[in-house]
Amino acid sequence: MTKSILASIMIGGGIFTAAAADEIHVSIHNPSSSDRMEEVVEITGKKITSLSGKPVRITDAAGQTLPSQFTYDNKLLVFGDFPAMKTTPLIISIDEANSSVTDTVCTAQIRHDKQDDFTWENDRCGYRLYGPSYRQEGGKVSGYDIWTKSVPYPVLKQRYDDHADYGMSYHKDFGSGMDVYTVGRTLGAGMNALMDNDTICYPCAYEKCEFLDNGPLRVTAKVTCYPETIGKDKGVVETRTVTLDRGSWLNRTTVSYDGLSEKHPITTGIVVHRQNRKAYNIDPEKRYLAYVDLTDNPANGNGAIFIGIVNPTLPDSISYVPLTPEVGDAIGQLQTFTEYAPGEDYTYYWGAGWSKGGVKGMQAWLDSLKKCYEDLRQPLEVRIEE
Numbered sequence: 001m002t003k004s005i006l007a008s009i010m011i012g013g014g015i016f017t018a019a020a021a022d023e024i025h026v027s028i029h030n031p032s033s034s035d036r037m038e039e040v041v042e043i044t045g046k047k048i049t050s051l052s053g054k055p056v057r058i059t060d061a062a063g064q065t066l067p068s069q070f071t072y073d074n075k076l077l078v079f080g081d082f083p084a085m086k087t088t089p090l091i092i093s094i095d096e097a098n099s100s101v102t103d104t105v106c107t108a109q110i111r112h113d114k115q116d117d118f119t120w121e122n123d124r125c126g127y128r129l130y131g132p133s134y135r136q137e138g139g140k141v142s143g144y145d146i147w148t149k150s151v152p153y154p155v156l157k158q159r160y161d162d163h164a165d166y167g168m169s170y171h172k173d174f175g176s177g178m179d180v181y182t183v184g185r186t187l188g189a190g191m192n193a194l195m196d197n198d199t200i201c202y203p204c205a206y207e208k209c210e211f212l213d214n215g216p217l218r219v220t221a222k223v224t225c226y227p228e229t230i231g232k233d234k235g236v237v238e239t240r241t242v243t244l245d246r247g248s249w250l251n252r253t254t255v256s257y258d259g260l261s262e263k264h265p266i267t268t269g270i271v272v273h274r275q276n277r278k279a280y281n282i283d284p285e286k287r288y289l290a291y292v293d294l295t296d297n298p299a300n301g302n303g304a305i306f307i308g309i310v311n312p313t314l315p316d317s318i319s320y321v322p323l324t325p326e327v328g329d330a331i332g333q334l335q336t337f338t339e340y341a342p343g344e345d346y347t348y349y350w351g352a353g354w355s356k357g358g359v360k361g362m363q364a365w366l367d368s369l370k371k372c373y374e375d376l377r378q379p380l381e382v383r384i385e386e
Contacts, residue, residue: 143188
């Protein structure tokens with residue numbers, strides 16, 4: 001579950017150029033008693049920035065090449081295994097032959113032919129957020145949507161194309177998963193929203209979406225929402241930066257608001273459907289919350305969708321809140337509540353997995369959410385050697 005957690009960075013000084021040295025030696029230390037396997041780690045610093053835009057190769061002690069990617073903000077990502085209480089040495093070198101190819105696992109798209117859907121995915125799950133034309137046509141859906149996956153390679157573009165060109169509905173599983181999750185006018189699978197007193201100020205669709213990273217190991221999107229009225233403030237604009245890494249069940253989302261003049265509660269939540277009204281779990285220490293959704297047609301053998309939110313900064317409270325009135329099959333929402341002050345950044349993790357795509361039951365899902373929180377509290381330590 002911790003695959004996309006950001007590592008803490010301890011960087012050696014000095015300016016590096018390819019002509020001055022052939023290799024950069026890096027050590028990644030896991031100080032915890034928990035293995036960190038198949039995880040994306042960030043490496044930053046002046047030496048790394050000087051390599052941005054150049055083809056590089058990252059090798060481990062056995063000489064094996066590890067998947068890597070430069071990000072929009074000059075971080076070098078590496079994907080690997082980092083055993084508990086061990087230090088893993090890596091070597092970064094210029095790949096003169098440009099032969100180090102990393103398979104694309106994380107990717108995003110905007111489907112202008114389908115209501116400007118913004119969809120993104122990694123090897124674990126896919127997600128959707130509705131766009132401008134959806135809102136302009138009167139759509140009301142607010143929260144994040146889920147596209148289940150049972151294969152590790154990108155499939156969402158193919159699903160859209162097959163749906164449009166061959167009538168192969170993406171609501172049916174043709175071997176890679178499907179869209180069988182219902183959102184409606186709710187927080188869906190982990191949406192955030194400001195509140196005015198006890199009323200959720202639901203955002204509806206995005207206005208602008210900019211891809212900052214689009215694979216192979218990370219998707220990062222800057223999402224700007226339509227101006228909304230929050231309390232006495234008109235024209236409040238929400239901006240989200242959503243990041244999803246290879247190997248992770250969870251997205252990292254950082255939210256801020258422009259035009260807000262006073263504090264408001266901010267909530268994140270998961271919709272609860274009548275098909276599985278009691279299948280939610282709230283951690284007593286407020287570190288995470290989870291729900292098992294039985295899909296929009298449980299009798300069809302669609303499996304179960306496991307949804308979770310992890311709070312790196314503990315919220316003020318978490319509770320189940322009934323929906324009044326109910327929204328279709330949605331009878332309530334599992335919600336966190338935190339006070340948000342103007343100018344702050346609010347960060348949390350959210351995501352989903354599928355019983356047919358690697359999640360082995362609710363207890364395993366809860367264990368993963370707990371591990372995610374613990375890994376956030378004890379991050380990997382990255383050092384560039386002098």
